[in-house]
Amino acid sequence: MFDLGSTPAMPRPIQRSASLRTLAQSPEFSRALNLVGQTPLHLDRLQDMLVLRRKFWGVEVAMVNRAELPKPLRLLEIIQEEGLRRTPVLLSPEHPVPELGRLGALPLMTPASVGLLDILADRTAQRNRLAQKWRNRLSHAEAQALRVTRQNMPIAPDHWILRADAAQQQKRRYRSWPAALTLAYAQANRGSAKLFEAHEGRETVAGILVLTHGEGATYHIAHSTERGRRLSAHNLLMWNAMDWLASKGIRQLDLGVINTEDASGLARFKLGTGARLSQLGGTWLYWPPLGRRLAPLAALDRRLMGG
Structure with missing residues (x-):
């Protein structure tokens, strides 16, 4: 897949330094969103993680993009505690998080690099x-x-x-x-x-x-x-x-x-x-009312999602 002729040998994937926030999780991005009237939710218990809220076909969806997810279960709990108990959550983590499948999240897109x-x-x-x-x-x-x-x-x-x-x-x-x-x-x-x-x-x-x-x-x-x-x-x-x-x-x-x-x-x-x-960690969909009930379905694609 990565045969690019004269391109140098491919190095192994690396981990971002914890002190480096991605653009999608930065205070600068948050300020830009506020300026265009799209106020994100800040999870101060998770180092001000940004959660966007969008409507698709009339349904509100919470979106967590390019975030580090060392404790995915805690993230899902906090999102519900913030009043989004019945809101579908789209998760696109910065690195593969196989645990999301075990928590009942469904894989939608395989990881890019x-x-x-x-x-x-x-x-x-x-x-x-x-x-x-x-x-x-x-x-x-x-x-x-x-x-x-x-x-x-x-x-x-x-x-x-x-x-x-x-x-x-x-x-x-x-x-x-x-x-x-x-x-x-x-x-x-x-x-x-x-x-x-x-x-x-x-x-x-x-x-x-x-x-x-x-x-x-x-x-x-x-x-x-x-x-x-x-x-x-x-x-x-x-x-x-x-x-x-x-x-x-x-x-x-x-x-x-x-x-x-x-x-x-x-x-x-x-x-x-x-x-x-x-x-990256691909894209997952989690719906709080179903919780772990969809975990068996997620297991079918866990290998493709870095599990």
Whole structure:
């Protein structure tokens, strides 16, 4: 599944440091949600874990996304104690949690893997971690007449990178954050949504938007024109982003899902940075009124969910 030709040998999955919150569990994300009128539930007994509430076909659902779940039973108990006793709960943990099946949660989606890039203060060591072809493309970009700029993400709904991202989502038939939420993040967390752009003369040929949250950061949006791809502008921007993150004391960059089947080129790009794989925990559905009664059904798929 991960045969990507020149990609370096795949390292073993790693565990996130407990002091690094994912974007979906960060105070910065919570502030953005509040700004767009989607107030999350904070579980102060579980280190302010964020629980989102959404309605699907008129049914309210509680959602726990990219959270560490060392004690899943306690989480389910606290959610019920918060008044959500009959509310279906969607759980997408940061790492596999086989115990969810034994508690009666049903597996809905098998685990994906994300790329996590350690940001090093030693820039020579960081460059040495790059895959050879990735490093060659970076050197190629550095030899071009490219100018890199960095700024806070403008609060502009018609910004070119938001339009490009929307077009890409439509073309590839996937859904990511709405532009309004991205702009809310930039507005609610001044300086934490950083836009890097590569210019050739007056033409903008590539851009990436990185969101910072505590000691972590997330690779959020990226786009390159055909000219930008020929100039390896994306590599240059990513390297500049790594430099800036290092200067701000950021320890880890989340590159998002590694999809080698439908987006092999992007997977090669992400892994070429020296990122390592970390397996997520899939998606589970738990309905409190049934409790453990569905555990026998969950057992059928436990192996696929990391059990």
